[in-house]
């Protein structure tokens with residue numbers, strides 16, 4: 001079976017990439033993703049200036065996934081624009097994730113990205129749950145609409161958004177109605193971590209990460225059904241847009257499920273953090289095996305074809 005696909009008319013060897021924030025803060029990590037068999041890669045969400053992020057421990061791997069409250073540690077947007085300027089786009093597409101601390105910061109970064117005239121894809125992160133005192137725009141529909149109105153106008157080129165998980169059909173409907181207003185909003189990445197979970201260690205009777213009294217974003221097995229729901233909800237509601245699936249991917253079957261739900265590309269976070277970039281070889285092998293067993297030779301034969309009962 002062939003895993004070749006395309007994204008916004010760009011060909012990719014396969015639909016797999018990292019999730020923003022994982023294995024992508026420093027150039028050496030990004031280089032490792034370029035060298036890996038990932039079909040594409042995305043940079044750590046960036047802010048105007050470099051940030052240390054929250055106090056450690058701020059990430060914990062768990063039997064069923066992960067919890068994190070990194071606090072947006074990153075090298076500052078110039079660092080990632082420099083990386084994007086040196087990337088070989090013939091090899092694989094590069095996405096730049098932007099998560100400015102204010103609308104103005106986002107507009108400054110987006111303007112710089114536009115001025116750089118790079119073939120990189122902008123993934124506007126509206127869903128960071130871990131910056132104390134910064135509510136995420138993804139859960140404030142008025143703020144989200146304003147951010148998109150200004151960014152869509154300033155950037156003028158195709159871009160995408162990274163959304164938080166929603167858990168109610170009214171929220172799916174409202175968010176989709178906003179996103180559908182912006183013609184150059186070309187893709188939607190669902191989901192970011194499930195925000196502000198609390199993991200407790202029974203023996204120590206304590207939280208397991210330091211920031212925010214232990215409250216942090218959940219990833220891994222915990223989030224797969226929610227991720228699939230959000231992928232399919234926006235796939236159904238935004239027919240003119242491309243969906244990128246993110247959340248809970250650990251096996252080729254999980255990739256298959258995201259594709260079935262309507263995803264075009266599939267991002268890997270927690271499992272990549274734990275296994276490293278070789279995971280992209282394993283996931284492709286497992287996906288090919290599953291496709292062969294089902295008699296599929298190309299992804300387009302089943303992508304978006306989720307059956308209902």
Ligand SMILES: O=C(O)c1[nH]c(=O)[nH]c(=O)c1I
Pocket residue numbers: 021045068069070071072073099125127128129130131192193217
């Ligand atoms: O804490 C983080 O840096 C972080 N952590 C997440 O789970 N999602 C995000 O978008 C971000 I910006």
